[in-house]
Amino acid sequence: xxxxxxxxxxxxxxxxxxxxxxxxxxxxxxxxxxxxxxxxxxxxxxxxxxxxxxxxxxxxxxxxxxxxxxxxxxxxxxxxxxxxxxxxxxxxxxxxxxxxxxxxxxxxxxx
Amino acid sequence: xxxxxxxxxxxxxxxxxxxxxxxxxxxxxxxxxxxxxxxxxxxxxxxxxxxxxxxxxxxxxxxxxxxxxxxxxxxxxxxxxxxxxxxxxxxxxxxxxxxxxxxxxxxxxxxxx
Numbered sequence: 001x002x003x004x005x006x007x008x009x010x011x012x013x014x015x016x017x018x019x020x021x022x023x024x025x026x027x028x029x030x031x032x033x034x035x036x037x038x039x040x041x042x043x044x045x046x047x048x049x050x051x052x053x054x055x056x057x058x059x060x061x062x063x064x065x066x067x068x069x070x071x072x073x074x075x076x077x078x079x080x081x082x083x084x085x086x087x088x089x090x091x092x093x094x095x096x097x098x099x100x101x102x103x104x105x106x107x108x109x110x111x
Numbered sequence: 112x113x114x115x116x117x118x119x120x121x122x123x124x125x126x127x128x129x130x131x132x133x134x135x136x137x138x139x140x141x142x143x144x145x146x147x148x149x150x151x152x153x154x155x156x157x158x159x160x161x162x163x164x165x166x167x168x169x170x171x172x173x174x175x176x177x178x179x180x181x182x183x184x185x186x187x188x189x190x191x192x193x194x195x196x197x198x199x200x201x202x203x204x205x206x207x208x209x210x211x212x213x214x215x216x217x218x219x220x221x222x223x224x
Binding site for chain 2: 004031033035040041042043044045048050058090092094096098099100102103104105
């Protein structure tokens with residue numbers, strides 16, 4: 001059974017803290033994505049990666065960075081968390097079939 | 112740039128009634144179309160997809176969607192809903208040749224007894 005695992009389901013951080021969100025997939029997929037989900041706005045693409053050490057900006061990359069040192073792991077980094085980054089973060093992967101496989105999400109609250 | 116419009120943010124419906132969730136997209140090139148479902152406190156799961164071939168596609172739990180190129184629509188339908196269908200439904204489009212999906216804003220389906 002395919003699996004995308006996000007390390008933390010719930011996080012609470014303070015403004016200015018550095019935040020790491022980890023995502024691991026066990027399907028040997030080349031492509032991995034980080035989306036942000038907010039009520040009324042749907043899913044918005046933050047960053048994606050189509051190979052190890054390769055990354056591209058999505059629609060809302062400001063305030064975020066990513067790291068892909070290994071094929072199975074894609075990390076989202078908030079260098080200095082702000083309250084407007086309070087959101088649900090979803091990781092996904094695909095092998096060029098068009099179908100995205102999603103993790104269960106990480107709900108981040110920034111105080 | 113392509114976009115996806117889900118006009119209905121919430122759709123309340125009684126159990127065993129039919130339902131239609133609307134999705135329109137804008138793109139001048141060939142597209143692949145998807146419907147995803149999100150149950151409470153879970154990630155998104157693929158419900159059905161249109162890649163090519165028959166314009167009517169079906170899911171294993173009774174949903175269907177029809178790709179209408181002239182109307183640029185991909186509406187999701189079910190003839191008789193169940194309480195367990197309560198969830199948020201997202202329409203998404205992928206432009207041919209790429210891997211990025213653009214999602215709509217979602218429709219919350221609430222099935223009532």
